[in-house]
Amino acid sequence: DAGVIQSPRHEVTEMGQEVTLRCKPISGHDYLFWYRQTMMRGLELLIYFNNNVPIDDSGMPEDRFSAKMPNASFSTLKIQPSEPRDSAVYFCASSTKQGDEKLFFGSGTQLSVL
């Protein structure tokens, strides 16, 4: 199995630029989650989808962040404009049901905003 696939693995950008992170969940998983991990705050849920529909985006920091899931095999997380405080590792995860303890995480995207 390919697992959850995220791209890019690393992204370095300058403040003010648009950043787009991509995720392909495991086939057949109905739930997709976007997390952000920092040393200070740990792993935080940003938004999650069920059957391509956003269910809870209360973790999205502000309007600069947006996420879409146009189909069952693809999701994007966009930051526009990016700021240095957005620097973190962004993980995408998928599961077969809500609250399923076995989340399958992608390898993450290390984002650095200079």
Added chain:
Amino acid sequence: RKEVEQDPGPFNVPEGATVAFNCTYSNSASQSFFWYRQDCRKEPKLLMSVYSSGNEDGRFTAQLNRASQYISLLIRDSKLSDSATYLCVVKVYGGSQGNLIFGKGTKLSVKP
């Protein structure tokens, strides 16, 4: 008070040692509990569930104390490969976090 709290460590132990981590949770409605493992620069992966009666998986033992709202993970005969960060995870039904709340993790370093 944070929903899930862990001692960040690091716990530096020699090979063969026994080490224990604790985790406390604030929501008494928490239903299920888990330990995830995260290697350096890698993604988190499910290590084991925590059952009310306590459970073992090889060298790993997990215990739950609902009255005191804490969970523990015991690792016996530590191996170098156990070096990682261990995340305590709580499942809360009806919450707004997709139901899983992650602690910040406890870092373990096993030395030769």
